[in-house]
Amino acid sequence: QVQLVESGGGVVQPGGSLRLSCAASGFIFSNYGMHWVRQAPGKGLEWVSFISSDGSKKYYADFVKGRITISRDKSMNTVYLEMNSLRGEDTAVYYCAKDAQTWSAYYFDYWGQGTPVTVSS
Amino acid sequence: EIVLTQSPDFQSVTPREKVTITCRASQSIDSLLHWYQQKPGQSPKLLFQYASQSLSGVPSRFSGSGSGTDFTLTINSLEAEDAATYYCHQTKSLPFTFGGGTKVEIK
Numbered sequence: 001q002v003q004l005v006e007s008g009g010g011v012v013q014p015g016g017s018l019r020l021s022c023a024a025s026g027f028i029f030s031n032y033g034m035h036w037v038r039q040a041p042g043k044g045l046e047w048v049s050f051i052s053s054d055g056s057k058k059y060y061a062d063f064v065k066g067r068i069t070i071s072r073d074k075s076m077n078t079v080y081l082e083m084n085s086l087r088g089e090d091t092a093v094y095y096c097a098k099d100a101q102t103w104s105a106y107y108f109d110y111w112g113q114g115t116p117v118t119v120s121s
Numbered sequence: 122e123i124v125l126t127q128s129p130d131f132q133s134v135t136p137r138e139k140v141t142i143t144c145r146a147s148q149s150i151d152s153l154l155h156w157y158q159q160k161p162g163q164s165p166k167l168l169f170q171y172a173s174q175s176l177s178g179v180p181s182r183f184s185g186s187g188s189g190t191d192f193t194l195t196i197n198s199l200e201a202e203d204a205a206t207y208y209c210h211q212t213k214s215l216p217f218t219f220g221g222g223t224k225v226e227i228k
Contacts, residue, residue: 045157045165045208047217061216095164106212107155109176111164 002026002110004096009115012086020081020115022096029077030054033099035108036070036081038092048094051079052104064090086119093117123147123211127220135228140196142223144209149189153213156185156194159222160205168207169194201227 008020022034036048049070050059058070069082079096093116097108124147134140144154152172157165167176169185172192182197196203204227209220 044222045159045210045219047210047219050217059215100167100170105170106217107167107170107210108157108165109167111166113164 002098004098004110004112006094006096006112006115009094009117011118011120013121014087014119016086016119017082017084018086018117020083020094020096020117022079022081022112024077024079024096024098027098029072030074031102033057033104033106034070034072034079035097035099035106036079037095037097037108037111038090039095039114040089040092043092046092049081050099050104050106053099053102057104083117086117088119091117091119122216123150123214123218125209125211125218125220127207127209127223129223130221131224131226133226133228134199136201137198140199140203140225142194142207142225144187144192144194144220146190146192146211146213150211150213152188153211154187154192155210155212157208157210158203158205159208165208196225199225199227203227 003025005023051070067085072079093114095114096112098110100109126145154172156169159165173185184195206222206224
């Protein structure tokens with residue numbers, strides 16, 4: 001069965017950095033684009049970033065552009081989110097999500113359990 | 122950016138009542154609208170793709186409809202297990218956006 005397991009979250013000071021990881025299993029990783037979606041405490045869902053199946057296309061939400069880099073390692077079946085210059089408003093649970101179609105339809109059929117990121121001094 | 126406006130924000134409903142959630146897009150998104158259910162403490166779950174195509178395992182009391190700018194998620198005969206927050210999501214154009222969510226509470 002499809003499993004997405006995030007890790008790497010934690011408490012970081014404003015201006016700090018974190019690298020989130022998402023280990024995927026149960027499907028052919030190299031066939032699917034992957035996304036990160038976040039949810040601030042008590043708030044709704046926000047799409048953050050996408051990487052295509054082959055890693056050639058990367059998209060970012062405006063609120064993270066220039067501060068975040070998405071990448072993937074096909075040998076490890078893992079997608080990463082490198083976050084820099086973190087701000088208080090980046091505090092959220094970060095979910096890894098699998099694209100629902102092999103042609104990158106940009107919606108999500110499986111989600112991980114999320115990893116919490118807290119930006120605070 | 123395409124803005125999705127969901128209504129209502131919150132609904133308290135008696136079991137077996139009908140629930141209607143609407144999602145309005147700020148411009149036409151064809152049928153590139155998807156619905157998720159998020160129960161407390163859980164990750165979201167995809168219910169409907171392309172406005173009206175239900176995913177396997179979604180109870181038949183759920184239905185989705187609409188195209189263009191106006192979409193509806195309907196729950197006929199609400200059950201206790203349907204207590205959750207429901208989100209619409211558009212994939213017509215970047216950035217991919219979500220509605221603000223509709224929390225459904227069981228009375």
